Amino acid sequence: MNLGPHADFIIAAYAVTVFVVAALVAWVILDYSTQRRILGDLEVRGVTRRSQRKDDR
């Protein structure tokens, strides 16, 4: 594939897009595992949500 005399601009545009999309994907995955871990820690300590308490009654 020949990208012509402006190949640098095309490659830079794709590189920036890949970087930003990868950052978004990493953000949602890491945030999910962080929130799951904190919720797990709280549940181990016996902390329950109000709605769970209503269910228990």
Next chain:
Amino acid sequence: MAVIDLANPTRFLTLVNRVLPWLAAATVLLFAFGLARAMNAPDDYQQGATVKIMFLHVPAAWLSMMGWGLMSVAALGTLVWRHPLADVAGKAAAPIGAAFTFICLVTGSLWGRPTWGTYWVWDARLTSVLVLFLLYLGVLALYWTAEDPGRGSRAAAVLTLVGAVNIPIIKFSVDWWNTLHQPASLIRMGGSAVDPTILWPLLIMAGAFTLLFFTLHLAAMRNEILRRRVRGMRIIQAQEVRA
């Protein structure tokens, strides 16, 4: 399951956990297909190979506006019906919309240098998209810095609805003012002005980017619901310690 049942965060989480893997797989497949078509698309007779930047720039521009549209609907849900899931949807969409607006600005700039001879001009289209990016940052600042999340959400919702005025300005800026940016060439009276050999890869890439947006948005909404559960449980924990 009725649509109204999805307004319950627990039911919504169940649905997201079921749908997300399929949506992610469809996104990857459509990107693979779209990129293969985009890389094999012919060069433009005037712009040469730089037209390949369009396959990123145009979908990112579309998503920057769609993201704000989605946030505007969510803002109505927050302010009028005060539904927590509407606020979750708005807050989750803001960083994703900001990221796609950033991609739109950078790829547009990189496309502009070889095409127009400049990275940037203060014309109506470019400036109104920059304003949209700044509005996204403003909404994020309100969400992330407010001490009281409820007040932050309402302030962000008001800013979102005020900022919605900018969306038609972006769309019609190329018609209302003399700009360096080309006029509408996809959605216009008389049909698309783009050759089918370039139009089809562009539409497939736009579909792939849209699927990516919704995949990320649903994942971010799931995270935000979990974050609010963590916050609620920490408040309960603090109350129990105090008692």
